[in-house]
Amino acid sequence: MDGGINYRRGNWNGISLLIFAGIISRLPVALTQTATTVNAQNFFNIGIFAGMAIVVVASIVIINEATRQITVYYAKQVRGIKCMEDNQLICPFD
Numbered sequence: 001m002d003g004g005i006n007y008r009r010g011n012w013n014g015i016s017l018l019i020f021a022g023i024i025s026r027l028p029v030a031l032t033q034t035a036t037t038v039n040a041q042n043f044f045n046i047g048i049f050a051g052m053a054i055v056v057v058a059s060i061v062i063i064n065e066a067t068r069q070i071t072v073y074y075a076k077q078v079r080g081i082k083c084m085e086d087n088q089l090i091c092p093f094d
Contacts, residue, residue, distance in 0.1 A: 034046065 038046065
């Protein structure tokens, strides 16, 4: 299956889909190998690794979904005898 064909059909980015499928197809083998080699020491290490992986993924999601609010100040404007106060606008950048 060609990744470019998937892209032209509108299915994700074709190469990303192929990479995702490759990772998912290896997941049962990796989990089986991990389950067969678990002992007390390895269980603790696997728990630490899984905890760190969850923290890293959560941090990436929080940073990726964050909105930076930048306050933009405008100077006073004088039009005739009318004076407009300092205007302030918050620009959210995603």
